[in-house]
Amino acid sequence: MFFVLSKVLWFLTAPSNLLLLLVLTGAGLSVRWRRLGLGLCAASGLILLAGGLSPLASLVFGPLENRFPEFRDDGAPVAGIVVLGGAVETGLSAARGQLVLNDAGERMVALGDLARRYPEATVVFAGGSGRLTGDGAVSEAAIVRRRAASLGVAPERITYEDRSRNTRENAAFSAELVKPKPGERWLLVTSAWHMPRAMGCFRHAGFTVTAYPVDYRTSPRVVAIHSTAGDGLFELDIAVREWLGLVAYRMSGYTATVFPGP
Incomplete structure (x- = not known):
């Protein structure tokens, strides 16, 4: 509901x-x-x-x-990376036979970059379908599974969470899927403007993550006129x-x- x-x-x-x-x-x-x-x-x-x-x-x-700072690598080991959906145009991707991204595409750029930087880390992509009518809808995870190679990542390297429809479900289903252990460092990748809500949901799900914000729309000290x-x-x-x-x-x-x- x-x-x-x-x-x-x-x-x-x-x-x-x-x-x-x-x-x-x-x-x-x-x-x-x-x-x-x-x-x-x-x-x-x-x-x-x-x-x-x-x-x-x-x-x-x-x-x-500006709520969460940009990630700075301090050398601590990274056990896993969770990238939230919201960047993939599923209908266009299916119709055009390639990975079509929207204005939040930096999330997928970060997926490819972090997968290469942390080759031993578990990579999770969390993204089902946000359509009201779920029948026949293609999940973002399904598209990423087909097109992961275009990001420079082997499809089998990624763990796919394909049931979630919103941020709360992203967190709950990802925690259920990977069962993170206490003391592990997991990075959470999503748009900077979405990070506060995402972090709140992951904390509520008992999944301790470190913010890795991307997809900025503003400069720190500049107010833009469109x-x-x-x-x-x-x-x-x-x-x-x-x-x-x-x-x-x-x-x-x-x-x-x-x-x-x-």
């Missing part, structure tokens, strides 16, 4: 969708209540423009991306979704705190 509700509610509350719906609502209201309808259209349009072009997305992203409203709204949607996800996961008991930290 949580999975279905999260998909439906997000469609309605994503800033870009919500503001567009308000513009359409205003247009409809203007037929009967001209001033009210046009006012709603104008206000929603201005917010869309400001949200897309202003530094708002960078300001919302900053605390998420060149197109589409770029800014895309980034704003991601950031707002993550903040809402943090709150929802805490309320559902999937994490111990709203904003997990180091």
Whole structure:
């Protein structure tokens, strides 16, 4: 139920969708209540423009991306690496016969890099299907299994977790699959903006991991102005979704705190 509700509610509350719906609502209201309808259209349009072009997305992203520091190798042995899904376009990959990545593709770059740097480590890729209709859906893990060689990694080198649909399941199913031992060092690879929620879920699952954030969208001390409203709204949607996800996961008991930290 949580999975279905999260998909439906997000469609309605994503800033870009919500503001567009308000513009359409205003247009409809203007037929009967001209001033009210046009006012709603104008206000929603201005917010869309400001949200897309202003530094708002960078300001919302900053605390998420800076919550966990970048990984620094101190020479301690690495027993395993868990890479979370979310970077593979499963439908396009299946249709085109190659590994097609989205804007979070750095997760897969890190998988190939870390697999080479730590040849003795267990590599886990955690990614099922995030589609509401699971029938016939291809999992990310299935695509990666077929195309791992394109990352420079032998397919049999990777352990595949293919049941998870969200971050909580990523953590729970990965812990169940590899059964990490106390004292082992495991690296967790995901987007920097997603790391707080991911770390909270892995801690809740009893899986001790070290953050390996990738896929940064902001510079540490630079607030960016976007060149197109589409770029800014895309980034704003991601950031707002993550903040809402943090709150929802805490309320559902999937994490111990709203904003997990180091």
